[in-house]
Amino acid sequence: MTRRHNRTRGDRGIPEATVARLPVYLRALHSLQEREIATVSSEELAAAAGVNSAKLRKDLSHLGSYGTRGVGYEVEYLVYQISRELGLTQDWVVAIIGVGNLGRALAGYGGFASRGFRVAGLLDADESVVGEQISGLSVRHIDDLEQVIADHGVSIAVIATPAAAAQGLCDRVVAAGVTSVLNFAPVVLSVPEGVDVRKVDLSIELQILAFHEQRKAGGPGEAGAEGWGEDHDGDRADDRARGQEPPETTQYVEAVEA
Amino acid sequence: MTRRHNRTRGDRGIPEATVARLPVYLRALHSLQEREIATVSSEELAAAAGVNSAKLRKDLSHLGSYGTRGVGYEVEYLVYQISRELGLTQDWVVAIIGVGNLGRALAGYGGFASRGFRVAGLLDADESVVGEQISGLSVRHIDDLEQVIADHGVSIAVIATPAAAAQGLCDRVVAAGVTSVLNFAPVVLSVPEGVDVRKVDLSIELQILAFHEQRKAGGPGEAGAEGWGEDHDGDRADDRARGQEPPETTQYVEAVEA
Numbered sequence: 209m210t211r212r213h214n215r216t217r218g219d220r221g222i223p224e225a226t227v228a229r230l231p232v233y234l235r236a237l238h239s240l241q242e243r244e245i246a247t248v249s250s251e252e253l254a255a256a257a258g259v260n261s262a263k264l265r266k267d268l269s270h271l272g273s274y275g276t277r278g279v280g281y282e283v284e285y286l287v288y289q290i291s292r293e294l295g296l297t298q299d300w301v302v303a304i305i306g307v308g309n310l311g312r313a314l315a316g317y318g319g320f321a322s323r324g325f326r327v328a329g330l331l332d333a334d335e336s337v338v339g340e341q342i343s344g345l346s347v348r349h350i351d352d353l354e355q356v357i358a359d360h361g362v363s364i365a366v367i368a369t370p371a372a373a374a375q376g377l378c379d380r381v382v383a384a385g386v387t388s389v390l391n392f393a394p395v396v397l398s399v400p401e402g403v404d405v406r407k408v409d410l411s412i413e414l415q416i417l418a419f420h421e422q423r424k425a426g427g428p429g430e431a432g433a434e435g436w437g438e439d440h441d442g443d444r445a446d447d448r449a450r451g452q453e454p455p456e457t458t459q460y461v462e463a464v465e466a
Numbered sequence: 467m468t469r470r471h472n473r474t475r476g477d478r479g480i481p482e483a484t485v486a487r488l489p490v491y492l493r494a495l496h497s498l499q500e501r502e503i504a505t506v507s508s509e510e511l512a513a514a515a516g517v518n519s520a521k522l523r524k525d526l527s528h529l530g531s532y533g534t535r536g537v538g539y540e541v542e543y544l545v546y547q548i549s550r551e552l553g554l555t556q557d558w559v560v561a562i563i564g565v566g567n568l569g570r571a572l573a574g575y576g577g578f579a580s581r582g583f584r585v586a587g588l589l590d591a592d593e594s595v596v597g598e599q600i601s602g603l604s605v606r607h608i609d610d611l612e613q614v615i616a617d618h619g620v621s622i623a624v625i626a627t628p629a630a631a632a633q634g635l636c637d638r639v640v641a642a643g644v645t646s647v648l649n650f651a652p653v654v655l656s657v658p659e660g661v662d663v664r665k666v667d668l669s670i671e672l673q674i675l676a677f678h679e680q681r682k683a684g685g686p687g688e689a690g691a692e693g694w695g696e697d698h699d700g701d702r703a704d705d706r707a708r709g710q711e712p713p714e715t716t717q718y719v720e721a722v723e724a
Contacts, residue, residue: 231673239654294673295680302672309574313567319652319669324676364675387682388675394577396497404678406671411577413664414560415489415552417622417646418582420662422553424645 222293226267230290232257233264237287249280296324303329303362303386305377306369307337307347310392314368315343328360333373353377357384364388371395378405480551484525488548490515491522492581495545507538554582561587561620563635564627565595565605568650572626573601586618591631611635615642622646629653636663 236256240248250268254261268274268281271289275281291297302325304311314320315330330342333350340347348356356362365381367374367389374393381389382403391397391407399405494514498506508526512519526532526539529547533539549555560583562569572578573588588600591608598605606614614620623639625632625647632651639647640661649655649665657663 227674227677228670230677231667231670234673235667293677295676296673298680300672300676300679309567309571313571314668316567317668319667320672323669323673325669325672363679364672366672388679390671390675402682404675406675408668408671409489409493409577410572410575410666411581411583412486412489413648413666414558414578414583414622414624415492415554415581416485417648417662417664418553418558419485419488419551421558421621421646422556424660 222270226270227294229257229259229263229267230294232259233267234287234290234294234296237283237290240283241287245283247280247282248286250275253281291324298324300325300364301328301360301362302326302364302366303331303353303356303360303381304366304368305331305350305353305381306367306373306393307332307340307342308368311366311368312342314366314392315345325364329356329362331356333369350377353380354384357381357386362386364390366390366392367397368392480528484528485552487515487517487521487525488552490517491525492545492548492552492554495541495548498541499545503541505538505540506544508533511539549582556582558583558622559586559618559620560584560622560624561589561611561614561618561639562624562626563589563608563611563639564625564631564651565590565598565600566626569624569626570600572624572650573603583622587614587620589614591627608635611638612642615639615644620644622648624648624650625655626650 233253236253237248239256240253250261250265254264257264259267265275268286271293273281273286273289288297302320304314304327307315307330311330311332315327320327327343327345330345330347331350331353332338332347335349337347338349357365362381363386365378365386365388367377367381369377371394374391374395375397378389378391378397378399382399387403389397389399389403389405391405392410394409396407397405491511494511495506497514498511508519508523512522515522517525523533526544529551531539531544531547546555560578562572562585565573565588569588569590573585578585585601585603588603588605589608589611590596590605593607595605596607615623620639621644623636623644623646625635625639627635629652632649632653633655636647636649636655636657640657645661647655647657647661647663649663650668652667654665655663
């Protein structure tokens with residue numbers, strides 16, 4: 209049970225890339241629920257999530273969910289299945305370490321509570337913010353970190369400190385028994401086996417936008433585009449004939465339509 | 467030139483999933499540069515980026531970069547190639563709309579400037595913050611949005627407002643000629659063809675952590691794990707024999723090692 213490094217699959221054989229798309233499907237399904245839509249075709253759900261429908265169907269088949277021909281997927285049941293798979297049917301207790309602008313933004317982020325993430329602790333090293341009320345919580349001093357983790361049963365630590373402080377704090381939360389760390393600090397954290405770290409780089413999405421913006425403006429890739437038709441995207445047979453990968457989209461791509 | 471919706475490839479035939487990984491490779495390469503490492507093998511770079519090396523080599527081959535057998539990739543040149551491909555060798559002018567906690571965090575985010583993103587405008591509807599100095603910029607009133615876009619040549623708008631305000635502001639930036647929007651507001655934005663929107667959901671990474679945390683705690687997927695060995699990850703031949711997808715990792719996965 210110690211194979212944690214470079215893991216590319218979940219413990220049940222679900223590919224890591226599928227796991228990463230499940231929250232995107234869930235977000236699309238929640239939108240459908242808000243509009244009181246009870247069933248959805250794989251094509252509709254795929255479009256809403258920004259993936260192709262074959263990939264969607266394959267992803268959901270890992271959950272044992274195949275839909276009904278001619279009907280599609282039952283929204284409420286699929287929400288339950290995905291939430292259950294992701295572990296969102298239980299509450300997760302989160303501590304946010306560092307209450308600068310980012311920590312404050314995260315403390316007030318509505319998307320956490322609605323997905324079962326309960327922020328139970330806010331901690332900072334700055335005496336001047338200790339005791340401040342933010343989103344209903346009183347900021348605790350970082351010296352109390354281990355106490356807060358134990359008292360509230362924190363299972364996920366969110367590190368939103370400057371880079372220099374992050375590793376030391378990560379070591380402390382791990383020593384206190386936390387095995388999941390979400391890192392917003394601009395540094396790569398080292399953790400022992402058995403601990404999961406995910407890092408958020410807020411500039412990555414901007415870089416992907418820049419790629420497309422450059423293309424729109426006629427950037428360096430422009431000349432190379434001549435060998436390609438203008439309408440081949442989504443045509444898997446055509447792509448296979450060219451020896452390319454089938455089309456994929458990534459977890460944060462929205463289906464953008466006029 | 468109007469095929470913008472559901473696009474899964476860049477204009478040069480680079481798969482969208484590859485585009486999404488380029489910033490991750492770039493981040494790993496910058497770390498190598500900081501350590502004054504001049505060449506890197508595909509295995510080392512893949513491990514640092516959290517992907518398998520076959521995928522890395524295929525991704526880089528789309529850029530015409532194949533490395534040298536027995537030597538690997540020249541770090542500095544690969545940084546240049548990826549930066550050029552992503553359009554980071556030029557400056558991109560960014561406006562941040564909404565200077566609540568998140569907007570302030572983004573305004574001060576070091577990772578933007580170092581990748582060629584220059585924040586030239588901060589805007590808010592709240593009179594009490596207009597004129598405030600944040601990260602060297604004076605906050606402008608949202609009424610000046612079109613003026614700020616025109617004066618500074620803004621090409622990417624970052625929307626960090628409450629959900630209710632986001633669509634109206636998105637419409638205004640698009641009308642003012644901006645064709646790339648990064649959306650942090652918890653709402654799906656509608657844009658005309660030719661405009662790229664990417665949405666950041668800060669809870670997605672937490673959901674992926676929850677998936678693994680649940681497995682560690684012996685969650686619902688546990689029983690289903692019995693049919694799987696404990697050491698099959700990364701074994702592509704084995705995965706193919708089972709009819710599964712080859713291992714993949716996603717853009718934000720860090721290689722986490724003890």
